[in-house]
Amino acid sequence: MDIVKGILNSFNTGNYTATVQISGSDKVYLNGVAVSRNIPAEEMIPGRSLVIIFFDEFNSKEAVITGIYTQ
Amino acid sequence: MIEISVDLSPDVISLRQETDPGRDTLIAELRNDDGRYNSLPSPLGMGCQLDVSPGYITSQGNEMSSGQSYTLEAYEYVSKGGSSSLFLYAYGGWSRISRWISESQFRFNEYSDEMNVKQILEFVLSRIGFRLEVVSESSIITGFYPDFTIHTGIGGDIVIRKLLSMAPDVIFIEGDIAYLVNPLASDTPVYSYGQDHVVTESRYRSSSWKLNRITVEGYDTTAEERIIKDSFAWEQIYEQLTRTTRLIDRNISTVEDAEERGETYLRNAESEAQDGMISVPVNCGQQLYDVIEITDKRAGLIEEKKRIVGVRLIHNSRKGEYRQDLVLGAL
Numbered sequence: 457m458d459i460v461k462g463i464l465n466s467f468n469t470g471n472y473t474a475t476v477q478i479s480g481s482d483k484v485y486l487n488g489v490a491v492s493r494n495i496p497a498e499e500m501i502p503g504r505s506l507v508i509i510f511f512d513e514f515n516s517k518e519a520v521i522t523g524i525y526t527q
Numbered sequence: 528m529i530e531i532s533v534d535l536s537p538d539v540i541s542l543r544q545e546t547d548p549g550r551d552t553l554i555a556e557l558r559n560d561d562g563r564y565n566s567l568p569s570p571l572g573m574g575c576q577l578d579v580s581p582g583y584i585t586s587q588g589n590e591m592s593s594g595q596s597y598t599l600e601a602y603e604y605v606s607k608g609g610s611s612s613l614f615l616y617a618y619g620g621w622s623r624i625s626r627w628i629s630e631s632q633f634r635f636n637e638y639s640d641e642m643n644v645k646q647i648l649e650f651v652l653s654r655i656g657f658r659l660e661v662v663s664e665s666s667i668i669t670g671f672y673p674d675f676t677i678h679t680g681i682g683g684d685i686v687i688r689k690l691l692s693m694a695p696d697v698i699f700i701e702g703d704i705a706y707l708v709n710p711l712a713s714d715t716p717v718y719s720y721g722q723d724h725v726v727t728e729s730r731y732r733s734s735s736w737k738l739n740r741i742t743v744e745g746y747d748t749t750a751e752e753r754i755i756k757d758s759f760a761w762e763q764i765y766e767q768l769t770r771t772t773r774l775i776d777r778n779i780s781t782v783e784d785a786e787e788r789g790e791t792y793l794r795n796a797e798s799e800a801q802d803g804m805i806s807v808p809v810n811c812g813q814q815l816y817d818v819i820e821i822t823d824k825r826a827g828l829i830e831e832k833k834r835i836v837g838v839r840l841i842h843n844s845r846k847g848e849y850r851q852d853l854v855l856g857a858l
Contacts, residue, residue: 460678481632481679488637511775514689516634516676518777 458510464524467491467500474521476506491521499524531570538563540612544579544595544840546815547854548697549684551619553579553597556612559604564613567602575599577617581811581840592811595619596702620657620700627655627683632676640672645707647675648690648698655683657705659698665709667787668694673778693778695791699815710798712858714818716832720807720853721822727850729823731803738796739763740771741789745779756782758789760797801857803833809851813838818858832858 461479468474473488489508491500507523510516541556555577557564577599582591597617605612633650635642642650645668649659671693677686691697698705720726745754763770774792779785805821813819817835821828837854 478632478678484632484679486632486634486676512777513678513681514675514686515673515777516637517674 458513460508460510462486462506462508462521464500464502464504464506466502467497469497469500472497474500474506476508476521478508486516486519489516489519489521492523495521495524533568533571535571539842540844542579542840542842544838546595546619546699546838548699548815548836549621549625549688551595551597551621551700553577553595553615553617553619555579555615555617557615559611559613562611571599573599573601577615579840581809583809583811590811594811598623620702620705621684623683624652624655624657624687624700625682625684629654629677629679629681629683629686632679634677635675636672637674642672644668644671644673644690644693645696647673648687648707651677651683651686651690652705657700657703659705659707661707663709663711664707665695667791668696668707668709671778671784673776675778693776693788695794697816701814708816710816710834710858714834714858716818716820718810718813718817719820719822719830720805721824721828724807724810726805726807726821726823728806729804729821729826731823731826731828731855732801734800734802735767736760736763736770736793736796736800738770738772738792739767740769741792742771742773743779743785743789744773744775745781745785746777747780749780754779754782754785756785756789758786758793760793798834798836798857801833801855802836803855804852805855806850806852809840809849813851813853819853821855834858 462476465475465477465485472491474491475485475487476489477485504524504526506521508519508521510519512518538557539555540558543554545552577597579594580591581594597619599615599617601616603614605614635647652659696707696709698707739760742757747754818832820830820832822830833855835853836856839852842849
């Protein structure tokens with residue numbers, strides 16, 4: 457299990473998934489990353505920093521955003 | 528482009544070449560008693576390619592075969608007991624793979640089956656500078672299309688090992704080519720030792736399997752439910768009680784895939800439980816993952832099939848040594 461930083465690009469309120477940019481990657485995004493349901497939708501503002509857990513670092517379907525924060 | 532080369536063979540006092548899955552190194556010692564290597568002759572220098580072509584005497588006379596290529600990464604002058612040597616330290620293909628770091632993020636098969644495991648492997652290897660050639664391949668490596676993400680900053684060896692963990696296939700590297708092999712218990716031997724080609728030293732070890740049961744968990748995206756499949760090695764369980772592990776891979780979407788993955792892990796456990804080593808006069812043609820036949824009556828072996836999982840070439844002119852140690856695994 458890996459914990460990585462990311463930046464929110466966009467958020468889909470319908471299926472509670474997000475498009476994110478993983479810290480260290482340049483101009484490339486990961487689509488369809490699950491967002492923890494305990495994060496209020498109104499907090500999912502593009503540009504904010506994210507905490508992302510990868511249960512399998514090679515499978516983005518095994519990732520979940522567990523936190524969103526500003527610095 | 529003009530190739531410039533220098534032949535170091537006459538000055539090699541000792542040499543040790545080690546080839547294992549995931550590791551290949553070369554250490555060569557050159558005589559320097561008269562200071563002939565006090566300055567390195569062109570083109571010998573850091574980053575240059577070192578080709579090792581082991582030779583042997585056959586009925587045809589002195590023969591040599593083209594062998595492995597390495598990249599020089601360090602050299603060292605050593606003086607002791609009135610002698611002076613230059614040691615060359617070089618690395619092979621696996622070191623190149625482990626030193627490669629992904630500079631971009633890549634995702635495969637997000638929406639549809641674009642690339643199977645072999646094609647992803649080929650993609651990654653080509654970025655590192657290797658061509659993939661197939662000696663043999665499993666249906667899993669060509670038929671499995673995982674949702675696979677390579678993050679920025681991840682090492683090449685980690686990516687390659689992860690991909691290979693999804694199938695029974697293995698790779699070995701020679702020069703700039705990575706060869707894909709699907710090791711099967713039915714593979715026929717390519718060479719025999721113990722009769723015409725003498726075995727000078729040997730050891731054969733049998734251990735209980737480190738793993739005799741595996742639970743593989745996948746996810747059926749159509750039914751939206753987990754798939755759980757157990758695989759067992761019953762004989763081992765009777766002998767050693769259960770030694771279980773659990774594997775979770777969301778890319779596994781059918782019971783058949785889960786079973787295949789479990790069987791692959793058990794097969795690896797079986798192979799690792801049979802290890803050993805034989806020392807033989809050098810056979811230049813021996814490659815990693817070759818199947819060989821060994822007759823060694825001292826250990827009760829008659830035409831026993833083994834797979835080569837490591838090769839060491841050892842030359843030391845001071846001791847009159849020129850031999851190959853072949854590390855053995857089960858078929």
